[in-house]
Amino acid sequence: MLSLLAVALAAVGTSEARIGGNDNWVRPAPGQDIDMRLLQDDANDAAQQINLRIVGNSDGKWNYYVQFATNNTFAAPATTCSAWTDDETITGTGSSTTYANLNTGGSYHNPSDIYQSPYLHKCKLEGLRPSTKYFYQALTSETLSFTTPPLAGTSEVFSAVVLADVGQTNYSNMTMTRAAEALETSGASSIIWPGDLSYADGYQPRWDTFGRLAQVLTGKGEIMWAGGNHELSSQEAWMAYQQRYAGTGPMWFTTQRGPMTLVSLCSYCNTGTDSPQYRWLEETLPTIDRALTPWLVVIFHAPMYCSDVSHQQEAEEMRVSMEPLFVEYGVDVVFSGHVHAYERTAPVNNYTVTECAPVHITIGDGGNREETANEFYQQPEWSLERDASFGFGTFDILDANLANWTWLRNPAGYFEFPGQTPFPVMPDYTIVDNAIWNRTACRT
C-alpha cells in the first residue's frame, strides 16, 4: 500500500501547491447554514420535505415513491398522493414510520438529546408513463411536477442534473434552485447525487431544515443516490439518509434509465477484492446489456482522481481494486463528490491518459458550509478542468455515441442582484463519447 501511495502521489505531480482553479474568478465568502423553517403553520400535518425515488418499473411503466414528512406531534395522517396529466390521474397510498437517534455529542441519559423524526411517509405511485410530465400532490400539498425518464432500451435523450456535497447554506440554496430551473427548462427527469446531503452531522433537526430547503429540487425529479461520509459519521450511521431519502436497501445497486445503466457504489463500505461489494460488482458488470443501455455510469462519493489537496488518496484502496473492472467493462463516466471543487479528467486508467477508460468527474462543489477546496497540486496530465467554485452539472445522453456534460458555476450575487442572468456562460462544457460505441479501438 505504501508503494502504491508513492506512485499515486507522483502521478498527481509535485507537492507544489497553487491557489485557486483555472481562472481569475473571485470567490464569495463561505456560506453559513441557513435555517429553513416550516413555511406552513406548525400546528398541522402538512406534507413537507418532499422527495422522489424510483422503485422499479413493470409493464413499461415507472413506479415512484413520493417521500415526505409530517409533524410527529400530531397523529400520522394516512399516506396519500396523486399525480396527473391532462388525460389520467393516478392515486397512491403508502405508510409512514419514524426513527429515533441520539444527537451526536448528546447523552442517552438526557431525553432532550434523543431526536424523534417526523413521520416519514412513502407513497407509491404505480404505472407512470415514461417520458411524461406529471403534476402531483403529497397529501394536500401545493401542486408540484416531475417528468419521468425514458425506459431502458429506448433511443430518447436522457437528461439529469448532477450535484453533491450540498448542505444548507445560501450557496446550497443557489445550487439547488438553479439545478431545479435546469430540470424545468430541459424537461430532465433525474438527479444524480453521489453523497453528502444535509451536513446535519449528527444533529438530527438539521435534516428537517435541509429537507425543507431542498424540496425545491428534490420534489422536482427522481434521485439516484450514493452515500457520503456525512451520512455515516457522527452517529448518523446511514439512518437519516436511508429513512428519508435512499431507502433501506443495499448500499450498492444498479438501476436503469433510458440509455443508461447506473451503478451506485459505497465509498464507506469495504471495497477490496475480498469484499462483498467487490464480489457483487464483479458479478454484476458482465451482466449489463450494453446494446440495451449503451451508457454505463458509476457513482460513489470519494473520487478516485483528484488533483486537489483536499481528501487526497482517500479512495485509493477502492481505485486499486475496482478500476480494473471499470476499464474491463467499459464504464463511460464516473461521478463523485467529497472534494469541494469541480474537476474533470480525460479518460484515465491507473493515472495514465488512455482512450479506453472512464472520464472521472468530481462535482462536490454543491455549496455546503465547509467552504471550497481551493488549493490544488500542479495539474496532472489526466486533469483537464478544475475549479474551486460552487455549482452543479448537467448530463445529457444524446444517443449511443455521445453525451453532453456541462458544469455550471454559481454566479456571485445571483440572489443579491435578481436581474442578473441566472445562466452565465458555462465555465466547462465537453462532449463525452461512449467508451464502447464511439471508440472503435476500445471494443473488445
Add this chain to the structure above:
Amino acid sequence: MLSLLAVALAAVGTSEARIGGNDNWVRPAPGQDIDMRLLQDDANDAAQQINLRIVGNSDGKWNYYVQFATNNTFAAPATTCSAWTDDETITGTGSSTTYANLNTGGSYHNPSDIYQSPYLHKCKLEGLRPSTKYFYQALTSETLSFTTPPLAGTSEVFSAVVLADVGQTNYSNMTMTRAAEALETSGASSIIWPGDLSYADGYQPRWDTFGRLAQVLTGKGEIMWAGGNHELSSQEAWMAYQQRYAGTGPMWFTTQRGPMTLVSLCSYCNTGTDSPQYRWLEETLPTIDRALTPWLVVIFHAPMYCSDVSHQQEAEEMRVSMEPLFVEYGVDVVFSGHVHAYERTAPVNNYTVTECAPVHITIGDGGNREETANEFYQQPEWSLERDASFGFGTFDILDANLANWTWLRNPAGYFEFPGQTPFPVMPDYTIVDNAIWNRTACRT
C-alpha cells in the same frame, strides 16, 4: 421537571448510601471481555452466531427466523435451514445481507476503520407447531434445538428466561450458559431481553465475538427484544442490533405468547405524551384482549423504579408520561435492565405501594464488563429485593392468576469448580399475581 425530580429523589429515600445488596454475598472481581473466536475453520462458510426470532403465526402455527452469519470473505451461501420432530421435517429458505459501519473513534478516511459485517442470513421456518420441541440446523451447522411457545389463548404454562446487560465476559458466559440450561431443563420457549447485548460500543468486530459466545443461549429459544443504550450510542445507531437480532421493524411493538401479551418499548425514543411512541401505546393498550391473554408484560431498557445509585432517574420522563397508562390498563409486570443489579418492587404507582399497579423488575445484572452497581440508597418501601450480583431470572406464567418469578444469582466459582451445583438455592423467589384476574379490587 425539577420539582418532579425532587419528589422522586425523596421517594427513594435519603442520599445516605450503603454498599452491597441484601446479604453478605462475596462478589467476584469484575470480568474482562473474552474473545470468542470462531470455533470452526475460518476458511469456510459455516453458520455462526445463530439466533432465533418469531415473525408471527398463521393457521395455528408459528413462523420463525433462524438468523445466522457467514464469513463475508467468501460468497454468501444460499440461505437454508431445517427443523424437525420425530414425524415431520420443515425446510426453510431466506436471504442474506451485510451492513457497513464506521468503527467508533475511527475515521472515514481510513478504509481499515470501515467495518463490513459478515453475511447476515434470515432463514424462514414456517408452520411450526406450538409447544413443540424441534431440532434444527442452519446450513450444515451442528444440530441445535428449541421449543416453540404456546399460541395466544391457550391455557398452557408459558416459561421464559429474562436477562439483560449481558456483554461478553466470563460472567456473561456464566449467565447465558445457565440460562440455556434453565431453558433446556424447563422446556421453556422464550427469552426476554430488555436491551444491552454485546457491549461492542461501536467497535463492530465485538458483535461477532459476542454472537459466537451468545449462541449457547440465542440458538436455544426465540428472543423478545427491547433496545438498550449500548445498541444506540457510540455510532451504533441500532444498526448491528437490528440487522443481527431484532429486525428492522418499529422500535416499539406488541407480540403474543400463550397467556401473555408483551409490549416492547424504546427507552431511547421519545416517550412524552406528544410522542409517536406514547400515541401508539395509548392506542394499543385498550385493544389488548385480557381474556385471550390474561398477562400484560411490558419491557424496556431503563427502569422506572430503581433504588440503586446508578442511572438514577433516567426514565423519569417516561415514567411520568406512561406509568398512568400502565396502571389504567393493568400491566402486571415490567422488566427492565440498564442498572447492573437485580431489583424487584412491590406493585407500585407513582412511588407509592398500591395493590393495583405493576411489579417492576430490574434484571440488568447479566455480567458485562462494567461491573455491578453495588451502591444503593436506603431501601424505599416499594423496593422488596435488591442485590448487586450477576444472574438472570425465570418467569413462568402458570395460569390466568399466578406466575412464578425466580432470580438466580450466578454462583462464584461455577466454572472454577465444575462439581458445584449449578443451581444453588434461589436468592429471590416470589409469586406474582395477575393485576386484573387475581386482584378483585383492581378490576375496573
